[in-house]
Amino acid sequence: DTGVSQDPRHKITKRGQNVTFRCDPISEHNRLYWYRQTLGQGPEFLTYFQNEAQLEKSRLLSDRFSAERPKGSFSTLEIQRTEQGDSAMYLCASSLAPGTSRDTQYFGPGTRLTVL
């Protein structure tokens, strides 16, 4: 079990540029979640997938954000026209579907985005 991995671990970009992050979940997990964590705060839910279907998006996820999970495996989170307010840690988590005995969310190490 290699755990949840995220790439890159750090990203520095200039305002207005587009960025894309990748998350590889634990292989048998069909649920994948994205959270955003700003400095000194707890993580906030952004969106989640069950297999390849994106089932819920937070109001935090503006039109500049898009997430995909093709074939129900890895997921990508893209931010277009980045703003300084997008600077945060972006966390990915995966789990089995709720209601099972192993539905704990396991988190990746995160991608820290800095927008200059």
Next chain:
Amino acid sequence: AQSVTQLGSHVSVSEGALVLLRCNYSSSVPPYLFWYVQYPNQGLQLLLKYTTGATLVKGINGFEAEFKKSETSFHLTKPSAHMSDAAEYFCAVSLFSGNTGKLIFGQGTTLQVKP
């Protein structure tokens, strides 16, 4: 709507002393409750969780928490703090019954352990 309040953004204890981190929740239905720990520049690691059944939950690294419905609390304790316990701790609530499973986190408590 669900919410979590962690009382005290910073807690400082001496090594070997009792650790008590407070968490109160608000939920219209029976919640699932979690404590996660985060070390600097890392993701979150699950310490323990309460779903149903026994209200005293034991987790990793000697931590435990007690679900008290009447007080809407889920405080985290450890009898004797170790230097390696210094980290950020997050309490979270979720609904799992036919729901998204998304976690709602508190703002976190930074635990400092002094030698």
